[in-house]
Amino acid sequence: MKKIIFLLALLLLSKAPAFAKPLTVGFLVGQSGIGDQSFNDMTYAGLIKAKQELGIEVVVEDMEKTESAAEKAMQRLIFRRAQVIVANGFEFQKLVETYAKRYPNIYFIMHDVPIGDHDNVVSTVFAVEEGAFLAGVLAASMPDTRKLGFIGAVDIPVLKPFLTGFQAGVRYASPRLPIEVAYISEAPDYSGFNSPAMGHAVATEMYERGVTIIFSVAGLTGNGIIQAARGANRFVIGVDSDQDHLAVGHVLTSMMKRLDIATYNEVAKIAMGRFKPGVRYYGLLEEGVGLSPMTYTRNQVPPKILNRLDEVRLKIIAGDIRFPSTAKPAKGTP
Incomplete structure (x- = not known):
């Protein structure tokens, strides 16, 4: 019964308005977890900066690193009304593509994998x-x-x-x-x-x-x-x-x-109503590496x-x- 209620709630959320203030941003943490002092911590630093400067709320899902656990974490973020979901790493590509179609009013930021065919997804590629x-x-x-x-x-x-x-x-x-x-x-x-x-x-x-x-x-x-x-x-x-x-x-x-810079930039654009889908390129010229x-x-x-x-x-x-x-x-x- 609980599972049915949960799924019905997700269905209703898929038709919810784009977002309301303050913006809630969910974070799907990649393979090495929070505390790696590397890939994930850089992204988290960008979210913390956005929280301090833009007043967003941050919800973190540092789940067991399996496909089923990742999908449940995605569902929890949606259930908690995350209007933006940051997916940190290649392992979330299929999950983001699936849920981006299912929830067109949620914005997705996909790091490390180019995804260019969804109106609600921006992905970053670092040189x-x-x-x-x-x-x-x-x-x-x-x-x-x-x-x-x-x-x-x-x-x-x-x-x-x-x-x-x-x-x-x-x-x-x-x-x-x-x-x-x-x-x-x-x-x-x-x-x-x-x-x-x-x-x-x-x-x-x-x-x-x-x-x-x-x-x-x-x-x-x-x-x-x-x-x-x-x-x-x-x-x-x-x-x-x-x-x-x-x-x-x-x-x-x-x-x-510089996942911190990329994360902050893309969240800020959404918060200011300037979201553009597609692929963002971060190289030496863009100070992304x-x-x-x-x-x-x-x-x-x-x-x-x-x-x-x-x-x-x-x-x-x-x-x-x-x-x-x-x-x-x-x-x-x-």
């Missing part, structure tokens, strides 16, 4: 390969660099641009420098996003094999990789958020993916390398450096 290219140039240019490493959470398409961009940057700076690549788990096992202990073990073995700097792209698992860098007295490159403080002096830089300020390590980077990074960044923006890139929306796409 992570541009930021990863800079990370590769920096890592390959550092004094005493002998061998580099890349550790990804899972070998899936959404992580490929991090690797290809990093490899291209390394080749640009030092064509013959070896790069060792490892993944924590294989799809459909996504535990690689939530395994700090495994990340620590894999990274420690890499450092013992002579890797000087590791680029970590692994969500919560990256925290273990960062601590391995501290233990080995080596460098690591963080990802998504500014992770430099997690092991002061050992996180060379972080390749920041880039390296952290290197607060604790900048004094260890020779000035000529810092100058080179600035030059390479401008060349990428100008289109003078070409490498495997995220497809930009077609001309005229919002």
Whole structure:
């Protein structure tokens, strides 16, 4: 009986007005959960800023990472009258496409997956390969660099641009420098996003094999990789958020993916009645990706390398450096 009442309530909500003030925004948290100090926490930071500056209400669903749990979380957000739902990650694509059709009066913000055929969905695409290219140039240019490493959470398409961009940057700076690549788990096992202990073990073995700097792209698992860098007295490159403080002096830089900026921007447009569906592209030009300020390590980077990074960044923006890139929306796409 309760299930029938719940479904009837959802049906009624599907015909509700667009939204009323204050705007309620639901957050479907991705694989590595809240507290990953990376992908999810960056998005949450954008929501908190929107709450403080725009007066929105935020409802968080950090559910068990299964399809059935995700759908129930989506239904709970709708039942709680969320007028906007932010879905953080590729695993929610089908769910968003299904519920966007079912609830045309709810706005959806889909991070990391281009969805361009729904009037109530805006999706973000980040040119992570541009930021990863800079990370590769920096890592390959550092004094005493002998061998580099890349550790990804899972070998899936959404992580490929991090690797290809990093490899291209390394080749640009030092064509013959070896790069060792490892993944924590294989799809459909996504535990690689939530395994700090495994990340620590894999990274420690890499450092013992002579890797000087590791680029970590692994969500919560990256925290273990960062601590391995501290233990080995080596460098690591963080990802998504500014992770430099997690092991002061050992996180060379972080390749920041500005989900905070993208989330705030898209929520603000909805709050101000300026929503436009389609794909939003966030690259170096849009300040959607880039390296952290290197607060604790900048004094260890020779000035000529810092100058080179600035030059390479401008060349990428100008289109003078070409490498495997995220497809930009077609001309005229919002």
